Amino acid sequence: MKASRPFPYHLYLVISEADCRGRDPLWVAxxxxxxxxxxxxxREKHVATDVFLDKAAQLKQVxxxxxVPLIINDSLTVAMAVGAFGIHVGQQDTPPSEVRRVWPDCQLLGYSIEQQEQLQSRETAAADCLGVSPIFSTATKTDTVTEWGIAGIRQLRGLTDKPLIAIGRMNAGxxxxxxxxxxxCIAVVxxxxxxxxxxxxxxxxxxxxxNAL
Structure with missing residues (x-):
């Protein structure tokens, strides 16, 4: 079972200033x-909203x-303020159904899945695509429940036709x-x-x- 419609994004960068080794994130992007x-x-989880907003506005110019579409992690306020293409939320963030209500113009709504049972939820149904997180445990995200592994991707693919974004220690290998x-889609940090x-x-x-598609 593949996604119900072709997903045009295959390489997805998740970026924050902290991940860029002291280099300008705009240059890295x-x-x-x-x-x-x-x-x-x-993704800027540890900065004030006004700082996040400023970073987002600068990145959107790039x-x-x-x-290239810009997605904002978690913050509906920032996403709407800069006119982002969409937003990605997790299990502890603003629910997708609420995002739809508050921001009907959102063009791409991503939602992180941590357990198979979450596939059947109203919130998953409201999302456009699903972040399978993490495929392999990673130091950049420690608050996760399931390490899916490659077998987990295969299992989820048989249960949903929504696009699946693999994230968590993903690389060329x-x-x-x-x-x-x-x-x-492969998401990398x-x-x-x-x-x-x-x-x-x-x-x-x-x-x-x-070459794998």
Whole structure:
């Protein structure tokens, strides 16, 4: 069972200033786009809303220039204020049904799935795509419930036709296997943000994904 409609985004960058090794996140983001990233999510969990808003507005200038969608992590306030393409929320964030009510113009609503039982929920039904989080446990996200593994992707693919975004220690070494198991998209943090050359890292990942699709 594949997604009910083609999901046009295959390489998804999740970026924050802390993940960029002291380098300008705007430079990292632009290099990643030039390397093949299709969509970018800004995740800044530990800054004030006004700081998050400023970072989002600056990043949106970059993504708009390259016609790449900008997704905001968690903050509906920031997402709406900057006119982002969409938002990604987790189990402890604003529920997707509430996002739909407050922000009907949201073009892409992502929702993290931590347990198989959550597939049957009203909130999952309200989402456009599902973040399968994490595929492999990672230091960048410690508040998770299930380490899905490749087998977990395969299992979820048989239970839903929503696009699946694999995240959690994803890299060029395991992206092919995740795609072949049923993921529609590979989301990465460190594999690009911490790479010596974000552009080269993104290009290598994109080639792996394209060859697996």
């Amino acid at each position: 632009e290099e990643a786009i030039l390397g093949g990233v299709d969509i970018i999510q800004l 993504t708009d220039r390259h016609r 395991n992206a092919r296997e995740a795609i072949r198991a049923g993921a529609d 460190s594999a690009i943000c911490a790479a010596d050359s974000p552009r080269k890292a993104a290009n290598e990942l994109k080639n792996v994904i394209n």
